Amino acid sequence: MNMGNRIHNFNAGPAALPLPVLEEIQRELVDYKGSGMSILEVSHRSKWFDDVINEAVERTKRLLGLGDDFEILFVQGGASLQFCMIPMNLALPGKQVEYINTGTWSTKAIQEAQILGKDVAVIASSEDKNFSYIPRDFVVNPDAAYLHFTSNNTIKGTQWGRFPDAGGVPLICDMSSDIMSRPFDPRPFGLIYAGAQKNIGPAGTALVIIRKDMLERVPDGIPTMLKYSTFAGKNSMFNTPACFVIYTISLVMKWLEEEIGGLDKMEMLNREKGARIYGCIDGSDFYQGTAAKESRSLMNVTFRLPGEDLEKRFVAEAMEEGLGGLKGHRSVGGCRASIYNATGIDGVSALVDFMKEFEKKNG
Numbered sequence: 381m382n383m384g385n386r387i388h389n390f391n392a393g394p395a396a397l398p399l400p401v402l403e404e405i406q407r408e409l410v411d412y413k414g415s416g417m418s419i420l421e422v423s424h425r426s427k428w429f430d431d432v433i434n435e436a437v438e439r440t441k442r443l444l445g446l447g448d449d450f451e452i453l454f455v456q457g458g459a460s461l462q463f464c465m466i467p468m469n470l471a472l473p474g475k476q477v478e479y480i481n482t483g484t485w486s487t488k489a490i491q492e493a494q495i496l497g498k499d500v501a502v503i504a505s506s507e508d509k510n511f512s513y514i515p516r517d518f519v520v521n522p523d524a525a526y527l528h529f530t531s532n533n534t535i536k537g538t539q540w541g542r543f544p545d546a547g548g549v550p551l552i553c554d555m556s557s558d559i560m561s562r563p564f565d566p567r568p569f570g571l572i573y574a575g576a577q578k579n580i581g582p583a584g585t586a587l588v589i590i591r592k593d594m595l596e597r598v599p600d601g602i603p604t605m606l607k608y609s610t611f612a613g614k615n616s617m618f619n620t621p622a623c624f625v626i627y628t629i630s631l632v633m634k635w636l637e638e639e640i641g642g643l644d645k646m647e648m649l650n651r652e653k654g655a656r657i658y659g660c661i662d663g664s665d666f667y668q669g670t671a672a673k674e675s676r677s678l679m680n681v682t683f684r685l686p687g688e689d690l691e692k693r694f695v696a697e698a699m700e701e702g703l704g705g706l707k708g709h710r711s712v713g714g715c716r717a718s719i720y721n722a723t724g725i726d727g728v729s730a731l732v733d734f735m736k737e738f739e740k741k742n743g
């Protein structure tokens with residue numbers, strides 16, 4: 381693949397998109413499928429856009445093995461709006477809403493449910509160890525309305541390997557930073573959401589997967605644009621949707637299906653990438669991973685060097701070598717390599733080579 385002057389992009393989000401997707405966008409940008417218009421210019425009420433959104437929905441369902449009991453929605457406001465839409469729509473009178481707190485994003489989700497005055501129970505947290513691990517000991521109240529968790533913690537670099545078992549209580553999951561990175565059994569999930577800008581597209585919408593029975597919970601007394609039922613009833617087009625984002629998502633899903641070959645293959649590649657970079661970290665005293673080994677993320681690899689000055693130099697020198705976005709989140713410092721689906725093994729190998737070289741010079 382000719383990378384031209386593109387860098388290896390390790391940004392956490394917005395993040396790298398597959399090059400074939402960008403090239404396809406470029407090819408059909410000025411005249412979308414003979415319409416004489418760009419996809420940026422066609423009406424969302426046109427056949428062209430109808431085909432785009434339907435393809436995005438169908439491919440998402442096929443990739444995840446979702447049956448007709450699930451609806452796929454595109455909702456603006458990012459993953460952050462979902463933090464409040466979930467309790468607004470899916471809490472049930474007289475029942476607790478349960479949360480597991482594994483970092484910044486879970487904390488924000490919890491805060492929104494509290495602002496809305498819901499009966500919030502945080503049944504587990506890894507805050508005692510600076511959110512460096514995924515908690516395993518918790519008891520789910522069988523009468524709870526739902527259990528919310530964050531499958532991948534973008535900032536702290538932890539990820540649920542095995543999802544929590546909540547019995548019959550519907551799981552609600554923020555999959556913003558690992559959706560489509562691996563297959564999973566969708567049946568225990570009442571709702572899954574993901575800001576698009578990490579693994580499936582550019583910023584501007586959240587992908588929401590909702591089990592149809594959950595729609596029966598939506599109360600009357602909330603504004604139209606905050607109701608899941610509004611989006612479900614209108615194929616996400618009650619108002620003008622984020623057309624270009626949805627178009628890009630449809631191309632990313634096509635790439636996953638037709639070029640990668642599905643989520644089993646995607647997971648294998650992601651495991652290989654993780655093995656290479658964690659192998660480098662574990663084989664060195666210079667780099668220290670910040671997440672507990674059994675909770676490590678295959679999407680966001682967080683690590684430290686011996687000193688902040690070295691970390692600064694590492695990030696700057698990496699950039700000179702065409703390896704960008706390695707600075708840790710501003711709230712935690714250190715370094716972070718986000719290796720989402722679009723980051724190839726070649727990118728990870730280039731990073732590992734650089735890390736070894738940097739250690740040789742500075743270790």
Ligand SMILES: Cc1ncc(COP(=O)(O)O)c(C=O)c1O
Nearest residue numbers: 458459460485534554556557575
């Ligand atoms: C796990 C997770 N949840 C939520 C968010 C917030 O997403 P948005 O900016 O789309 O609201 C992020 C963003 O980085 C994230 O990583």
